Amino acid sequence: MKSIxxxxxxSLSLFHKNRAIxxxxxxxxxxxxxxxxxxxFFKPNTKDNLINQLHNLCNQxxxxxxxxxxxxxxxPPASLYSTLIQLCCQNRALNEGKSVHQHIKISGFSAxxxxxxxxxxxxxxCGSLADAQNVFDEMSERDLCSxxxxxxxxxxxxxLKEANKLFDEMPERDNFSWTAMISGYVxxxxxxxxxxxxxxxxxxxxxxxxxxTVSSAIAASAAMGCLTTxxxxxxxxxxxxxxxxEVVWSALMDMYGKCGSIEExxxxxxxxxxxxxxSWTAMIDRYFEDGRWEEGFELFSELMKSGIRPNEFTFAGVLxxxxxxxxxxxxxxxxxxxxxxxFNPFSFAASALVHMYxxxxxxxxxxxxxxxxxxxDLVSWTSLITGYAQNGQPEEALxxxxxxxxxxxxxxxxxxxxVLSACTHAGLxxxxxxxxxxxxDRHGLTHTADHYACIIDxxxxxxxxxxxxxxxxxxxxKPDKFLWASLLGGCRIHGNLELAEKAAEALFEIEPxxxxxxxxxxxxxxxxxxxxxxxxxxxxxxxxxxxKKPGLSWIEVKRELHVFLVGDTTHPKSKEINxxxxxxxxxxxxxxxxxNTNFVLHDVEEEQKEQNLSYHSEKLAVAFGIIATPPxxxxxxxxxxxxxxxxxxxxxxxxxxxxxxxxxxxSNRFHCFEDGNCSCRDYW
DNA sequence: ATAGGGTTAG
Numbered sequence: 001m002k003s004i005x006x007x008x009x010x011s012l013s014l015f016h017k018n019r020a021i022x023x024x025x026x027x028x029x030x031x032x033x034x035x036x037x038x039x040x041f042f043k044p045n046t047k048d049n050l051i052n053q054l055h056n057l058c059n060q061x062x063x064x065x066x067x068x069x070x071x072x073x074x075x076p077p078a079s080l081y082s083t084l085i086q087l088c089c090q091n092r093a094l095n096e097g098k099s100v101h102q103h104i105k106i107s108g109f110s111a112x113x114x115x116x117x118x119x120x121x122x123x124x125x126c127g128s129l130a131d132a133q134n135v136f137d138e139m140s141e142r143d144l145c146s147x148x149x150x151x152x153x154x155x156x157x158x159x160l161k162e163a164n165k166l167f168d169e170m171p172e173r174d175n176f177s178w179t180a181m182i183s184g185y186v187x188x189x190x191x192x193x194x195x196x197x198x199x200x201x202x203x204x205x206x207x208x209x210x211x212x213t214v215s216s217a218i219a220a221s222a223a224m225g226c227l228t229t230x231x232x233x234x235x236x237x238x239x240x241x242x243x244x245x246e247v248v249w250s251a252l253m254d255m256y257g258k259c260g261s262i263e264e265x266x267x268x269x270x271x272x273x274x275x276x277x278x279s280w281t282a283m284i285d286r287y288f289e290d291g292r293w294e295e296g297f298e299l300f301s302e303l304m305k306s307g308i309r310p311n312e313f314t315f316a317g318v319l320x321x322x323x324x325x326x327x328x329x330x331x332x333x334x335x336x337x338x339x340x341x342x343f344n345p346f347s348f349a350a351s352a353l354v355h356m357y358x359x360x361x362x363x364x365x366x367x368x369x370x371x372x373x374x375x376x377d378l379v380s381w382t383s384l385i386t387g388y389a390q391n392g393q394p395e396e397a398l399x400x401x402x403x404x405x406x407x408x409x410x411x412x413x414x415x416x417x418x419v420l421s422a423c424t425h426a427g428l429x430x431x432x433x434x435x436x437x438x439x440x441d442r443h444g445l446t447h448t449a450d451h452y453a454c455i456i457d458x459x460x461x462x463x464x465x466x467x468x469x470x471x472x473x474x475x476x477x478k479p480d481k482f483l484w485a486s487l488l489g490g491c492r493i494h495g496n497l498e499l500a501e502k503a504a505e506a507l508f509e510i511e512p513x514x515x516x517x518x519x520x521x522x523x524x525x526x527x528x529x530x531x532x533x534x535x536x537x538x539x540x541x542x543x544x545x546x547x548k549k550p551g552l553s554w555i556e557v558k559r560e561l562h563v564f565l566v567g568d569t570t571h572p573k574s575k576e577i578n579x580x581x582x583x584x585x586x587x588x589x590x591x592x593x594x595x596n597t598n599f600v601l602h603d604v605e606e607e608q609k610e611q612n613l614s615y616h617s618e619k620l621a622v623a624f625g626i627i628a629t630p631p632x633x634x635x636x637x638x639x640x641x642x643x644x645x646x647x648x649x650x651x652x653x654x655x656x657x658x659x660x661x662x663x664x665x666x667s668n669r670f671h672c673f674e675d676g677n678c679s680c681r682d683y684w
Numbered sequence: 685a686t687a688g689g690g691t692t693a694g
Contacts, residue, residue: 086685117685124686148686179687212687219688247688254689278689285689316690323691352691379692386693417693450694457694482694668694 047073051080058083061344063091064374067099075107078115085118091344093375094126101131117145124153148176155184175210182216186223194220195229209240215251222255230255246276253279257286280306281314288321296321297330309341312349319352326638326665328360329556335369351380358387361636361663361670363396378409386418390669392679394426413439413448420454424461425669425683432458447475453482460490461683465499481510488517492524500524515541515548553617553639557628564620577623584623588653595646618647618664626658634661642666652676 050073057066066084070076081104088097101119104111111119116139123132136142136150147170154163167173167181178201185194198217214237221230234252242248249272257265269275269283280303287296300318303310315338322331335353343349350373357366366387370380381404388397401419404411411419416439423432436455439445452475459468468487472479484506491500500521507517518541525533541547554563562571571577618639625635643666655662656676664671672679 082685114685121686145686150686152686174686176686183687210687215688250688280689282689311689313690320691348691355692358692377691382692412692414692421693453694480694486694 051076054080055083058087061087061091063087063093063096067096070100070103075109078109078112081109081111081115082118085115085122089118089122089125091347091375092126092377094123094128095375097122097126098131101135113139113141113143113146117143117149120146120149120153124149124156127157129153129157129159144170144172144174144177147171148174148180151177152180152184155180156187158184158188160184160188160190175207175213179210179213179216182213182220186216186219189223191220191223195224209236209242211242211245211247214242215247218248218251218255222251222258225259227255227259230259246272246274246279250279250282253286254282257282257289262286262290262292275308277308277311277314280308281311281317284314285317288317288324293321293325304337310337312343312347315343315349316352319349319356323352323356323359326360328357328362331356331360348377348379351377351383354380354387355383358383358390361391361665361672363387363391363393376409378412378415381409381411382415382418385415385422389418389422389425392425392670392672392681394422394428397422398426398431411443413445413451416445417450417454420451420458424454424458425680427462427681427683429458429462429464449477449480450482452477453480453486456483457486457490460487461493463490463494463496465490465494465496469499479506481507481514484510485516488520492520492527495524495527497524497528497530512544513546515546518546519548549641551617551639551641551644553621553637555621555625555635555637557625562621562624564617564624566617567615568617568620571620571624573624573627576627577620580627581619581623584654584657587657588650591653591657593650593653595650616644616647618643619650622651622654622662622664625662626654626660631658632660634663636663637665639664639666642668643671648678648682652678 050069054066054069054073054076057063057069066087070080070084081100084100085097088094088100097119104115116135119135120132123129123135132150132153136146139146147166151163151166151170154160154166163181163184167177170177178197182194182197182201185191185197195217198213198220201213214233218230218233221227221233230252237248237252249268253265253268253272256262256268265283265286269279272279280299284296284299284303287293287299297318300314303314315334318334319331322328322334331353335356338349338353350369353369354366354373354376357363357369363384366384370376370384373380381400385397385400385404388394388400397418401411401415401422404415416435419435420432423429423435432455436447436451439447439451452471455471456468456479459465459471468490472483472487484503488500488503488507491497491503504517504521507514511517518537522534522537525531525537551566552563554561556562564571568574569578618637621637621639622635625637629635643664648671651662651664651671651673653676654660655673659675662673664673669680
């Protein structure tokens with residue numbers, strides 16, 4: 001959730017404006033009329049009839065049923081095979097693709113070059129390169145396209161060595177071959193080799209500048225952060241008269257967005273003659289990446305008004321921005337729009353939906369979308385597992401992880417970050433250790449720095465410092481800031497001053513500008529009564545000009561966003577909120593709540609020196625939520641920093657007194673308060 | 685028919 005921390009600030013006020021733009025656009029969308037099913041008379045299942053049915057199913061993308069029909073036809077025409085394979089390819093439906101391939105083999109159909117190339121492409125796109133290789137090996141004749149397809153499939157999976165070998169072995173090379181290889185290098189973070197290859201191509205081929213190749217070369221310069229090379233290529237593009245092409249411009253825009261300025265990128269965008277959906281998507285994503293999400297959303301709604309049809313890439317980008325900012329309402333509207341446009345539940349846009357709902361604290365919807373996916377991909381599994389872990393349902397997270405294993409999908413290193421954090425949130429230390437070891441022993445993956453950070457988090461939180469230190473000493477890479485921060489957090493909980501100093505020292509070295517370390521250290525010293533050290537830390541902060549980030553909480557009520565700062569009195573309902581808090585505070589004390597007035601100790605890393613705890617931003621937002629909504633309505637509050645100990649305690653009482661479900665998403669995780677308890681079990 | 689834009693965590 002790094003983005004919330006770094007990005008939220010001023011843009012919140014613009015949210016409302018966007019909301020209005022959205023509302024007008026969404027209401028102007030008309031429902032696509034559903035065709036009523038044509039009345040059909042009973043017809044015998046002749047071959048022609050079956051083929052017709054099959055065509056219809058293909059048009060409706062009903063793949064599974066189509067395969068069933070296919071199995072009833074002995075010798076279908078070649079065009080049907082071709083259509084089916086293409087459909088499997090588009091939907092990344094490997095098993096269905098295999099069925100079609102099997103059918104081809106059994107029916108004795110001798111597949112020509114085109115069908116074989118289609119099969120190759122299907123297997124490559126589905127990531128099953130072993131199958132692709134088999135098809136390739138069995139082909140009696142191969143053309144350049146067969147070579148290219150296989151090669152670009154190896155390259156796309158990051159098997160650059162194998163791709164390069166094919167590239168060397170190829171009888172001849174064309175623009176496709178070069179571009180596939182160059183973009184492979186770019187994709188897998190080897191831009192230097194990409195550029196070298198590009199220069200080689202320029203020397204070895206006397207041909208016109210190709211728009212795809214040149215785009216890959218631009219992407220390589222962007223990845224190297226080398227604006228000079230990029231500008232040089234830009235110049236040559238202009239001279240070659242390629243400067244009206246949307247493909248080239250997309251790449252240029254991307255480059256200027258990444259290593260130039262977003263304004264430069266926008267200038268390029270505005271110059272594109274035929275802006276296609278890729279250009280729009282790239283520009284929108286640049287805004288989001290730059291943290292200028294209000295402009296991103298604005299451009300998105302402009303796109304919607306333009307009549308150009310967004311695709312999965314567009315949706316994925318927008319949904320991700322919604323996820324980052326917990327903009328569930330917008331996310332829902334985008335979801336609705338996807339449904340209206342008939343989006344494909346196989347695609348990665350569906351996984352972006354799962355992610356968005358998870359991040360907005362709506363795991364129910366995340367699960368619903370997930371269940372609607374015929375073949376959930378790894379990203380969806382991981383998003384759902386992580387969603388459960390962060391939402392205080394670690395058991396479900398682990399349950400889904402076991403289901404994932406049963407489904408035959410292979411987890412990756414990110415999945416394990418989710419699994420380990422589920423164990424952390426549930427306090428399942430030994431189970432977590434077991435999973436940690438299984439990463440290497442059972443799944444044959446390498447431990448990443450993140451895995452180490454997770455396991456240190458797990459051990460340190462439960463006070464098992466000796467084991468944590470043993471692991472740190474033995475780990476094969478240098479501990480990173482996340483690991484040290486986890487260790488420091490554990491030290492704070494258990495008051496381990498000695499180890500805390502060690503962790504803080506490492507953190508001051510790695511990121512001296514991060515206020516969190518200073519504040520946590522000050523808290524630890526304060527707990528130990530070392531006020532002299534507290535003062536030293538303060539001075540150190542002043543000297544280095546490190547400033548605490550202001551705490552900020554917000555809540556959506558009736559599709560309007562209300563933002564609160566600490567001690568905020570600018571809200572129109574401020575008077576009511578404060579009166580309500582006073583009343584509430586009396587009830588809370590009656591129930592046994594004791595305010596934690598020692599702010600140095602408990603104000604974890606946020607807000608200014610605020611004496612009066614009842615004015616912390618999350619309390620204001622919660623109080624406003626309660627008075628602004630009917631009794632019983634669940635309250636959902638978002639905060640840009642970690643929630644403070646006192647507020648956490650207070651909200652527990654509040655949830656009981658007002659009998660409401662209160663969810664607080666802080667920068668780390670979700671807290672679901674209900675009937676006096678929090679789902680985090682005081683673990684955060 | 686193979687080539688530009690996308691997602692998951694700490």
